[in-house]
Amino acid sequence: xxxxxxxxxxELGATAGDWLALLKPRVMSLVVFTGAIGLxxxxxxxxxxLAVTAILCIATGAGASGAINMWYDRDIDALMARTAARPxxxxxxxxxxxxxxxxxxxxxSVLLMAVATNLVAAALLVASIAYYVFVYTIWLKRLTPQNIxxxxxxxxxxxxxxxxxAAGNITALPLLLFAIVFFWTPPHFWSLALFACKDxxxxxxxxxxxxxxxxxxxxxxxxxALILLPVSLxxxxxxxxxxxxxxxxxxxxxxxxxxxxxxxxxxxxETGRSLTGDKPARAAxxxxxxxxxLLFGACAVDRLI
Amino acid sequence: MRVEQENWSPEMVAEFKRRxxxxxxxxxxxxxxxxxxIYAVAVVKLHEYGQMW
Numbered sequence: 103x104x105x106x107x108x109x110x111x112x113e114l115g116a117t118a119g120d121w122l123a124l125l126k127p128r129v130m131s132l133v134v135f136t137g138a139i140g141l142x143x144x145x146x147x148x149x150x151x152l153a154v155t156a157i158l159c160i161a162t163g164a165g166a167s168g169a170i171n172m173w174y175d176r177d178i179d180a181l182m183a184r185t186a187a188r189p190x191x192x193x194x195x196x197x198x199x200x201x202x203x204x205x206x207x208x209x210x211s212v213l214l215m216a217v218a219t220n221l222v223a224a225a226l227l228v229a230s231i232a233y234y235v236f237v238y239t240i241w242l243k244r245l246t247p248q249n250i251x252x253x254x255x256x257x258x259x260x261x262x263x264x265x266x267x268a269a270g271n272i273t274a275l276p277l278l279l280f281a282i283v284f285f286w287t288p289p290h291f292w293s294l295a296l297f298a299c300k301d302x303x304x305x306x307x308x309x310x311x312x313x314x315x316x317x318x319x320x321x322x323x324x325x326x327a328l329i330l331l332p333v334s335l336x337x338x339x340x341x342x343x344x345x346x347x348x349x350x351x352x353x354x355x356x357x358x359x360x361x362x363x364x365x366x367x368x369x370x371x372e373t374g375r376s377l378t379g380d381k382p383a384r385a386a387x388x389x390x391x392x393x394x395x396l397l398f399g400a401c402a403v404d405r406l407i
Numbered sequence: 408m409r410v411e412q413e414n415w416s417p418e419m420v421a422e423f424k425r426r427x428x429x430x431x432x433x434x435x436x437x438x439x440x441x442x443x444x445i446y447a448v449a450v451v452k453l454h455e456y457g458q459m460w
Binding site: 114115117121149151155214218 | 445
């Protein structure tokens with residue numbers, strides 16, 4: 103069996119799981135959730151078959167973007183411990199096959215979205231895929247430490263697409279959900295970048311801790327968490343959600359600020375590098391995921407009560 | 408396209424075939440699911456526009 107393990111990644115070809123891994127299933131789960139919430143809170147009834155199809159299209163579109171991202175980033179993925187085992191740098195899937203896989207899935211997801219729901223949702227899906235591939239992956243990621251601030255908008259699309267799939271238009275609430283994910287992305291991603299800093303440094307990706315240092319990143323993480331707090335409360339202030347959502351947004355926002363304060367107050371050397379193995383940054387990263395799930399869940403519950 | 412190599416051990420050939428079988432089954436499931444989905448969407452759309460029942 104050790105012989106098999108040796109040739110595991112190159113000679114014997116890919117498993118079905120490798121192809122699934124190209125779609126970044128973890129990212130996809132968050133995308134599916136926010137897209138489903140956008141769809142659920144829209145004030146228009148949609149047939150369950152079409153709703154499931156719309157969510158599937160959002161997930162497939164996001165997965166396709168992930169596959170194209172892995173194709174483009176295969177050189178730097180091979181340099182980072184976190185991504186070196188991915189199917190392309192691992193040699194289990196040919197780069198061109200991954201690109202074709204991503205492009206075909208992207209086209210299928212957009213066409214099916216247009217057929218099953220409406221052109222607004224399909225156009226938004228095109229925009230989200232194009233934004234992630236061209237604006238984030240190809241243009242910004244290797245160019246500026248603000249890559250995930252601007253590029254993070256790609257991850258904010260699904261809630262709007264979900265809403266548009268049901269309603270056929272875009273109003274203030276989905277745009278505010280877009281803004282919430284937009285301002286949530288920097289503290290979420292920079293918390294990760296703090297403890298994956300060496301990886302990004304080795305790959306030459308100008309993530310904020312690499313370009314501006316860990317101390318600057320810690321301050322930025324907390325600043326964005328503070329901005330996120332009023333942004334997350336804005337649907338209530340504008341009368342678009344009720345008190346249940348407001349209470350959840352306030353509580354979750356304060357907890358998130360506390361986590362980011364812990365990142366700022368972490369024991370560190372003179373350059374801002376953590377002396378605790380970046381425990382607070384890891385905790386903030388984990389909580390940021392829970393935060394988004396709970397906040398969007400609260401929004402959906404609020405519309406029901 | 409990957410093919411079996413002459414210098415592979417029986418274990419490696421078995422592993423190669425296991426993976427190939429796994430990919431084939433996954434592809435079948437995806438294509439079958441896609442057909443069912445298209446059919447279901449078509450039925451719903453026709454029903455919505457009153458052209459079926």
